[in-house]
Amino acid sequence: MNLYQSLGYLVFGSRLRRMSETFLAEINRIYQNEGIEFDASWFPVFYLLSKNDSLSIKELSEQTEVSHPAASQLITNLRNRNLVETTVSADDGRRQMVKFTDKGRALLTQILPVWDAISASMAELAESDEAIKEILPAISAMENTFRTYNLAGKVSDKLKPMRNEKV
Template identity: 80%
Template sequence: MNLYQSLGYLVFGSRLRRMSEAFLTEINRIYQGKGIDFDASWFPVFYLLSKNDSLSIKELSEQTGVSHPAASQLITNLKSRELVETTVSTDDGRKQLVQFTDKGLALLTQILPVWDAITISMTDLADSDPKIAEILPALSALEDNFKVFNLSGKVIAKLEVDNITN
C-alpha cells in the first residue's frame, strides 16, 4: 500500500486528480499515436456538438458542469484552431451559438473510432475486476450525494463539538 492509499479520505481529492491526470495523459497519448491533433480536454464540447447541430455557450457550460467563463475560454481556444465557429442566435441576439466548422467535423470523423475503442477497452478493464466495474456507479452516487452532504459544514460542526468537549 502506498502513501496515498494509506491516507484514505485525507487525500481523496488528490487521488482523484492524479487518476484523472494519468487517464487523460493516456487518452492524449492515443490521439498522438494515431496522428490526431485532438486534446482530451476538448471531449465534452466535441461530444455535445456531435449530438447537436449547435449549442449556446451557456448550454455547453450547464451540460458540462463548468463555469460560463471556462466554457467560453474553451470555445475561444477551439475557434482559434478553426474547429468551431459561433453565430448570433436569431431568437436572442445576446446568445452565441457554437457549431463545428468543416475542419471540426473532419476532426470529429477521425476521433469517433477512438471513442469507440476507448469505450470497449475501458469496458474490458472493468470486466477484469468486479471492484473496477463498480467505479462508475460508485462515482455517480458520490457525485449525487456530495452535492447535498455539506462536507465543510459537517467537519466544522465536528470540530466545534470536539472543541467544546476537550
C-alpha cells in the same frame, strides 16, 4: 500500501486528480499515436456538438457542469484552431451559438472510431476486475451525494466540541 492509499479520505481529491491526470495523459497519447491533433479536454464539447447542430455557450456550460467563463475559454481555444465557429443567436442577440466548422467536422470523423475503441477497451478493463466494475457507479453515487451533503458543515459540527474543550 502506498502513502495515498493509507491516508484514505484525507487525500481523496488528490487521488482522483492524479488518476484523472494519468487517464487523460493516456487518452492524449492514444490520439497522438493515431496522428490525430485532438486534446482530451475538448471531448465534452466535441461530444455535445456531435449530437447537436449547434448549442449556446450557456447550454455547453450547463451540460458539462463547468462555469460559463470556463466554457467560453474552451470555445475561444477551439475557435482559434478553426474547429468551431460562433454566431449570434437569431432568437436572442446576447446568446453565442457554437457549431463545428468543416475542419471540426473532419476532426470529429477521425476521432469517432477512437472513442469507440476507448469505450470497448475500458469495458474490457472493467470486466477484468469486480472492483473496477463498480468505479463508475461509485463515482456517480459520490457526485450525487456531494450535491446535497454539506461536507464543510459536517466537519465544522465535528470540530465544535473539540473547540469547546479547549476553552
